[in-house]
Amino acid sequence: MIDLIQTYWVYFLIGQYPQGPLGGVAATVLLAALALLLAMPIGLLMGLARTSSIAALRRPATVLAYLIRGIPLLLMVFWIYFYLPTVTGHKTDQFTTMLIALVVFDGVYLGEIVRAGIEGVPRGQYEAARTLGLGHGGAMRRVILPQALRSMLPSLVNQFVSTIKATSLGYIIGLTEASFIATQVNSQVFVHPTMVYLLLSLVYFLLCFGLSRVALAIERRQARRGLPGPARSPGSPTASAASSA
Amino acid sequence: MIQFDKVNKWYGDYHALVDIDETIAKGEVVVVCGPSGSGKSTLIRTINRLEAIESGTITFEGEDVHRRGVDLNRLRSRIGFVFQQFNLFPHLTVLQNCTLAPIEVGGARPAQAHEKAMALLDRVGLAHKANAWPAELSGGQQQRVAIARALAMAPPLMLFDEPTSALDPEMVGEVLLVMQGLARDGMTIVVVTHEMGFARDVAHRVLFMDQGRILERAEPHEFFNHPQHPRAQQFLADIRTPFARPA
Amino acid sequence: MPGFDLQLLLHGQYHEWLVAGLLVSLKLAGITIACALPLAIVIALLRLSPWRALQWLGATYVEVIRNVPLIAHLLFWYFGAPELLPDALKERLYAGSYEFVAAAIGLTLYAAAFMAENIRSGIRAIPAVQFEAARALGLGFVPAMRRVVLPQALRVTLPPLLSQVIILWNDTSVATVIGVGEMMYQAARVESAAFHSVEAFGFVTAAYLAGSLALTAVAAWIHRRWPVRTL
Numbered sequence: 206m207i208d209l210i211q212t213y214w215v216y217f218l219i220g221q222y223p224q225g226p227l228g229g230v231a232a233t234v235l236l237a238a239l240a241l242l243l244a245m246p247i248g249l250l251m252g253l254a255r256t257s258s259i260a261a262l263r264r265p266a267t268v269l270a271y272l273i274r275g276i277p278l279l280l281m282v283f284w285i286y287f288y289l290p291t292v293t294g295h296k297t298d299q300f301t302t303m304l305i306a307l308v309v310f311d312g313v314y315l316g317e318i319v320r321a322g323i324e325g326v327p328r329g330q331y332e333a334a335r336t337l338g339l340g341h342g343g344a345m346r347r348v349i350l351p352q353a354l355r356s357m358l359p360s361l362v363n364q365f366v367s368t369i370k371a372t373s374l375g376y377i378i379g380l381t382e383a384s385f386i387a388t389q390v391n392s393q394v395f396v397h398p399t400m401v402y403l404l405l406s407l408v409y410f411l412l413c414f415g416l417s418r419v420a421l422a423i424e425r426r427q428a429r430r431g432l433p434g435p436a437r438s439p440g441s442p443t444a445s446a447a448s449s450a
Numbered sequence: 451m452i453q454f455d456k457v458n459k460w461y462g463d464y465h466a467l468v469d470i471d472e473t474i475a476k477g478e479v480v481v482v483c484g485p486s487g488s489g490k491s492t493l494i495r496t497i498n499r500l501e502a503i504e505s506g507t508i509t510f511e512g513e514d515v516h517r518r519g520v521d522l523n524r525l526r527s528r529i530g531f532v533f534q535q536f537n538l539f540p541h542l543t544v545l546q547n548c549t550l551a552p553i554e555v556g557g558a559r560p561a562q563a564h565e566k567a568m569a570l571l572d573r574v575g576l577a578h579k580a581n582a583w584p585a586e587l588s589g590g591q592q593q594r595v596a597i598a599r600a601l602a603m604a605p606p607l608m609l610f611d612e613p614t615s616a617l618d619p620e621m622v623g624e625v626l627l628v629m630q631g632l633a634r635d636g637m638t639i640v641v642v643t644h645e646m647g648f649a650r651d652v653a654h655r656v657l658f659m660d661q662g663r664i665l666e667r668a669e670p671h672e673f674f675n676h677p678q679h680p681r682a683q684q685f686l687a688d689i690r691t692p693f694a695r696p697a
Numbered sequence: 698m699p700g701f702d703l704q705l706l707l708h709g710q711y712h713e714w715l716v717a718g719l720l721v722s723l724k725l726a727g728i729t730i731a732c733a734l735p736l737a738i739v740i741a742l743l744r745l746s747p748w749r750a751l752q753w754l755g756a757t758y759v760e761v762i763r764n765v766p767l768i769a770h771l772l773f774w775y776f777g778a779p780e781l782l783p784d785a786l787k788e789r790l791y792a793g794s795y796e797f798v799a800a801a802i803g804l805t806l807y808a809a810a811f812m813a814e815n816i817r818s819g820i821r822a823i824p825a826v827q828f829e830a831a832r833a834l835g836l837g838f839v840p841a842m843r844r845v846v847l848p849q850a851l852r853v854t855l856p857p858l859l860s861q862v863i864i865l866w867n868d869t870s871v872a873t874v875i876g877v878g879e880m881m882y883q884a885a886r887v888e889s890a891a892f893h894s895v896e897a898f899g900f901v902t903a904a905y906l907a908g909s910l911a912l913t914a915v916a917a918w919i920h921r922r923w924p925v926r927t928l
Contacts, residue, residue: 280870338556339554370766406765
């Protein structure tokens with residue numbers, strides 16, 4: 206096992222870079238971080254739309270959320286991979302395909318997190334802000350959103366974890382991310398598949414578990430400050446924003 | 451200063467406020483009391499339009515509060531409101547809670563707002579907590595900060611919605627003391643409260659409500675010693691001797 | 698985009714492929730739910746039990762499974778696990794349609810971890826004083842759980858659990874990576890055989906949406922019919 210690690214660890218971490226595109230674990234993390242970053246503005250808009258009192262904003266956002274969450278991420282990846290080139294005229298590479306798919310999915314899931322965050326701030330806060338003379342916009346900007354966004358932090362980190370896991374779907378369309386590299390290593394080494402896949406799982410575990418501990422620490426610190434926590438409403442049908450794969 | 455004219459409010463089929471007619475003059479301290487569900491909180495919340503009304507008019511400083519085009523934010527900055535649950539902003543320090551409105555709504559310069567806020571915090575006895583977070587304060591301290599926050603825009607009217615009901619008994623006094631100070635300084639105050647001692651000692655007038663109506667209006671002395679309306683009599687009897695009920 | 702040929706979906710070989718794929722997806726999902734739910738209850742109870750060792754066991758299971766992507770799980774069970782078996786058994790495994798079994802195992806373990814957390818949250822959502830009040834009346838541990846805590850916990854747990862089932866339904870698509878002949882596999886197959894097939898992908902999209910929206914509707918109905926009543 207030691208030789209295995211020694212021979213292939215660099216390849217596993219960064220793929221063929223610099224002789225080729227960035228791959229392996231580095232590609233996984235980069236893709237996930239980029240997707241989440243690009244999805245944030247979408248998530249914010251979706252969350253605001255879903256909590257808006259204006260039906261013309263709220264309804265389409267709600268329908269979009271249900272549609273996107275109703276299909277597998279892999280299906281979205283396939284749609285983009287096979288049909289976007291027809292629409293745009295040139296072939297989309299695997300990284301871009303995954304990025305677009307992840308941004309769309311994360312946008313919707315982040316929207317749910319933002320929504321839960323806004324709804325988690327007690328109504329009394331909004332009333333107190335309005336009684337001071339702040340308008341709706343001012344109340345949202347200075348009182349509700351600052352608290353909502355802070356309370357969302359743990360959920361945001363968890364969404365990052367979900368996104369890291371979701372990048373593994375890139376394997377299926379040939380993106381040289383961590384799982385793909387692992388399989389390549391396996392086909393070269395051939396005699397230690399158990400070891401290879403256990404090591405792959407270990408790397409994912411360390412990455413994701415570590416991040417979820419960070420999320421927990423943030424959550425605890427906020428509770429001490431009296432801020433609302435990530436809204437967990439076990440009774441609501443749309444509570445579980447845990448995307449998977 | 452405040453005028454209620456034939457005000458009615460419904461929650462669906464439930465008639466929450468029934469034909470309310472009342473005037474509250476400048477400088478008056480008015481206590482609104484009554485049993486649970488009598489509509490007293492609803493009444494006070496219609497003054498700054500936290501609750502809507504279905505018919506009638508409420509006039510504040512000559513303006514119809516519930517008119518469609520009224521500048522609600524400006525109006526609200528002229529009315530200080532103190533909640534039962536304090537509702538301090540946990541993500542801001544005590545001082546920032548008090549300077550938020552003057553800066554955002556009043557357009558004051560931060561230094562000015564800072565100075566005024568410190569003066570107010572001093573008045574409620576919490577200047578030394580200016581940089582603390584709300585979560586670090588006791589209930590009584592939080593409520594006093596809430597009062598300072600409400601006073602920051604120098605409103606001519608202060609509304610209190612059961613300000614001491616959420617407090618442990620030993621902290622009630624410190625809040626009532628602050629309110630008494632405001633009354634002595636000539637502030638127009640409307641308070642919904644169960645604190646009969648406060649009503650007796652500080653109020654100019656008591657309004658007794660039951661089932662959405664104002665059933666009795668009297669000076670505290672008259673109200674507590676010679677209540678006229680049978681339901682007021684029952685209410686006071688229940689408060690004084692909760693165990694002596696007829697079989 | 699070339700015209701949408703509905704005929705493609707209704708007769709012929711592609712139609713058979715896609716329908717076969719749908720059936721495999723349904724079968725996989727059904728078996729997984731049936732196996733994952735009891736396992737999830739066990740894990741949840743482990744985490745809620747008063748013994749540290751058992752709590753640790755449950756927690757470790759959840760954390761290890763949840764923090765590894767589903768694909769890695771499936772790759773392990775299909776390529777990695779059989780290596781641990783004696784050769785003869787391994788040959789037999791690969792000769793049959795082991796990919797389906799591997800997918801079922803991987804998905805079951807994966808889904809059970811998330812469901813266990815949903816169940817645990819549901820039970821913890823009921824204030825401990827409810828249990829105390831039941832015990833104070835003289836009920837034993839089991840009757841107190843059965844008559845007071847679990848009925849309330851069930852109402853709270855059901856919606857997130859149904860959400861998890863929707864996720865599971867969508868996750869069956871990942872089984873294509875180890876060659877299970879479910880919908881995605883068949884759609885990709887039609888795609889390469891017929892050059893371009895919006896129809897095949899449309900079919901698959903409709904199938905997944907139908908499943909998800911149906912489950913969402915059920916969740917909403919349950920939420921209305923048996924609302925969570927708190928104090």
